[in-house]
Amino acid sequence: METENVSTVRFFWVTFLNVLITVVEILGGLLSGSLALLSDAFHNLSDSASIVISYIAQRIAIKPETPQRTFGYRRAEILSALLNAGLLIVIALFIVIEAVKRFMHPDHVNGDIMTVVAVVGLLANFISAGLLHAGSRHSLNIKATYLHILADGLSSIGVVITGIILIFWHVKWLDPVVSVLVALYIAYEALPIIQKTINILMQAAPDIDYDAIKKDITSIPQVNSVHHVHAWLVDEHHTMFSAHINCEDIKLSEVEPIYRQISKLLQDKYHISHVTIQAECQRGINEKMFDIDRD
Structure with missing residues (x-):
């Protein structure tokens, strides 16, 4: 264009x-x-x-x-x-x-x-x-x-x-x-x-509201928590996002609709281009959203 x-x-x-x-x-x-x-x-x-x-x-x-x-x-x-x-x-x-x-x-x-x-x-x-x-x-x-x-x-x-x-x-x-x-x-x-x-x-994190993202994701039914979050920019227009989510002990076929819902949420509301989600049950449930403390 x-x-x-x-x-x-x-x-x-x-x-x-x-x-x-x-x-x-x-x-x-x-x-x-x-x-x-x-x-x-x-x-x-x-x-x-x-x-x-x-x-x-x-x-x-x-x-x-x-x-x-x-x-x-x-x-x-x-x-x-x-x-x-x-x-x-x-x-x-x-x-x-x-x-x-x-x-x-x-x-x-x-x-x-x-x-x-x-x-x-x-x-x-x-x-x-x-x-x-x-x-x-x-x-x-x-x-x-x-x-x-x-x-x-x-x-x-x-x-x-x-x-x-x-x-x-x-x-x-x-x-x-x-x-x-x-x-x-x-x-x-x-x-x-x-x-x-x-x-x-340097793959610095983009300026987005991570607390709001966590609140939106955990408001989805059967999602209990979010951790191991990473976000970075490929260029000024394309934001990448990956995270682990803790879900109820459900079937894999039931997790896929949750993936789609999270991806649509992040793309529509936060303009994130590429979303990668890993679902877990109990693993990492007590971990913080980020691997390191934020100021």
């Missing part, structure tokens, strides 16, 4: 626009002497790599499950999001280091060239962001790339404003200050993605 997967055509045009912006801004940055413009250019260069990585990851993620990959390849997009967000942090650090050097040794900046080039970059970034907007709401992978583009748009706005100011006033410290602000914004947007992707890769 187009809302979930960004088309090849859109990826192509976003990549083309970013490569074009990169070339124009590198030339403009060298001619104008603007660190902010060069920073924006390198950021756009990273966007191009990010877009290619995102596209490849998206194609890999839709491959079906195999005997070797029983959960499929969905985490390819999570790895891509982590890589892209990490790249943003590296770029932010690079910009800050260069900005500090400029503070110590300020250079003259040509505001006219800087402004014209930044306006071209700003327009191209807005077009690229529009092409990726729909997919960014459904995928951490596309969101990471989308944030690359938005950060570029914001930095381009900062460069435009800086260029206009420098046309009239030669404030040498303004260019590195804008560069640092852009770097801080890039890091601010990237860190939450890094945190979320690491949580998924």
Whole structure:
């Protein structure tokens, strides 16, 4: 679906626009002497790599499950999001280091060239962001790339404003200050993605109400308790859940309807994608819901 997967055509045009912006801004940055413009250019260069990585990851993620990959390849997009967000942090650090050097040794900046080039970059970034907007709401992978583009748009706005100011006033410290602000914004947007992707890769428990789940499951007739619970995310959309339940001493044929009822409950109410239940009679009946104490 187009809302979930960004088309090849859109990826192509976003990549083309970013490569074009990169070339124009590198030339403009060298001619104008603007660190902010060069920073924006390198950021756009990273966007191009990010877009290619995102596209490849998206194609890999839709491959079906195999005997070797029983959960499929969905985490390819999570790895891509982590890589892209990490790249943003590296770029932010690079910009800050260069900005500090400029503070110590300020250079003259040509505001006219800087402004014209930044306006071209700003327009191209807005077009690229529009092409990726729909997919960014459904995928951490596309969101990471989308944030690359938005950060570029914001930095381009900062460069435009800086260029206009420098046309009239030669404030040498303004260019590195804008560069640092852009770097801080890039890091601010990237860190939450890094945190979320690491949580998924570390199989952290999703944010669901386990006490409510226990109450709902044990309210089912012939289910006495729940223990040995595990829940984790394969990606940001697919939650896995497994648990042991203690039932009355009933036939296996009578347990199967309970399985179906629990699975439907967890899928409909808690949006859990895959449910695995093991029924027991007395074994583990006094165990806690989790193998370890929760805070």
